[in-house]
Amino acid sequence: MSFAPQIKIPATYMRGGTSKGVFFKLDDLPQGAQQPGRIRDQILLRVIGSPDPYGKQIDGMGGATSSTSKTVILSKSTQPEHDVDYLFGQVSIDKAFVDWSGNCGNLTAAVGAFAISNGLVDDAQIPENGLCTVRIWQANIQKTIIAHVPMANGQVQEMGDFELDGVTFPAAEVQIEFLDPADDGEDGGAMFPTGNVVDQFEVPDIGTFDATFINAGIPTIFIEADALGYKGTELQDDINSDAQALARFEKIRAYGAKFMGLIQDVSESAQRQHTPKIAFVSAPQSYTASSGKEIGNADTDLLVRALSMGKLHHAMMGTAAVAIGTAAAIPGTLVNLAAGGGEREAVRFGHPSGTLRVGAQAVQENGQWIVKKAVMSRSARVLMEGWVRVPADTLQ
Known part of the structure; x- marks a missing residue:
């Protein structure tokens, strides 16, 4: 019996806030996964190691918690006056299911850094030193988020003395602004869907x-x-x-x-x-x-x-x-x-x-x-970059 080989997909494993996830550039994904649907979900499930009846995600990149069973797909923005489109997939641990219904605010802190380092932000707006302002279009919820990413000598500054409870080591502070964060009626109505505060x-x-x-x-x-x-x-x-x-x-x-x-x-x-x-x-x-x-x-x-x-x-x-x-x-x-x-x-x-x-x-x-x-402050850091591997038959 012959078995399909594994394929390599460029990816970066990042911590953002108190979460971790696998980040992809949209055009690095296999052709069948560059649009929403079954193939994309199958690949992300296999990358993370789900569904896992043992609940451990041993055969994947997930960490068997909601904070570490996450995926991100980024691309140059299709929206005016934005730099990057950010799509978040929350991967179920024990079920064959990727939830695309919301954003991950923690991993948002890593989106700007990834976008800068991977050519998704125009060079002209990246300072040698200081803060780089990255305008993010959050595609899941159709909202604008602004990340202020520190730069040092032309590179994203990851190390610093900002401490975030829930994260072991200090890092550079990334301030995040969620503009007009309340729902506009697309998914469940206004900010208070019942019209009442209680x-x-x-x-x-x-x-x-x-x-x-x-x-x-x-x-x-x-x-x-x-x-x-x-x-x-x-x-x-x-x-x-x-x-x-x-x-x-x-x-x-x-x-x-x-x-x-x-x-x-x-x-x-x-x-x-x-x-x-x-x-x-x-x-x-x-x-x-x-x-x-x-x-x-x-x-x-x-x-x-x-x-x-x-x-x-x-x-x-x-x-x-x-x-x-x-x-x-x-x-x-x-x-x-x-x-x-x-x-x-x-x-x-x-x-x-x-x-x-x-x-x-x-x-x-x-x-x-x-x-x-x-507005809140978070931090982010690249943990590993290179390729993830999935069996070729995951694309079928």
Whole structure:
């Protein structure tokens, strides 16, 4: 019996924020994967090592968590006044499924650096030293993101002294601006899909909760921690070791997706694992982060824990941080109330790995809340570059 050989595909393995992913240039992909569809998904699944019934992704580049089962495809932008088109694929670990429904805010921090280093940004706009401004078109959500990438001697500066909780080593700071991050109605309606900053939300056989549903950065459901029986100081093992709790969160998320208008029936949530996110919030409390770092009451404005792809995230998804910053800026949301209420342009929240600051500019126009932009700092680094290999029959 003969077996198909492996093929090589140019790729770069990068950390962006608290995530890692495999980055590709669109025109480096095999012809059949240069457009959306089955061949593209098959290749990305094989690269990452999914579906894996063992849940380890041993035979691929994935790290068996939602933060490390990610792929990015970049190309010169087809949009006016943009440099690069950014397409993100969240790869399921145990299912043959790539979710294209949302962005990855963490890997956004690596997009500008990759684009500069791989010829996707015009040389004329790249300074020898200082900051290079890269305008990114986020193709999944049809939004503009601006990355300010530090340059040193004509090269992307990766090393620095910026520390990000959830990342072991310091690196160079990359400031990210998410312009007009709220949904414009394409996928689930306006920023508040129900028109309310807080809704009564009933989940059969589980209960009725106050909830804030928001489309900003990524569709997100916020519920108060104590309504779910939690304190808000929980770490990963407190949630992820409890199969019953995870099933309850997934059911709440499925009904929340329907409540937001993202799906028509709760059964569809199985094919939409990446969005919406579900998070729970509480007022500031002291706790010990997963690194052993002590977080005091005065270190945060509120605490937030969020789930991604069915598990509690080890830190915070970048897109969910945008949702947190946006909701915190709007009086009356559960996030805003947990932070003490009132108007604010920035918030520092506690997550399982430490703290993060995110800012958002919100204004009322004609009685509707509008968010002009959300801003946060991340870092990024190339971990490996060269080729990934997949069996040739993956293209069939």
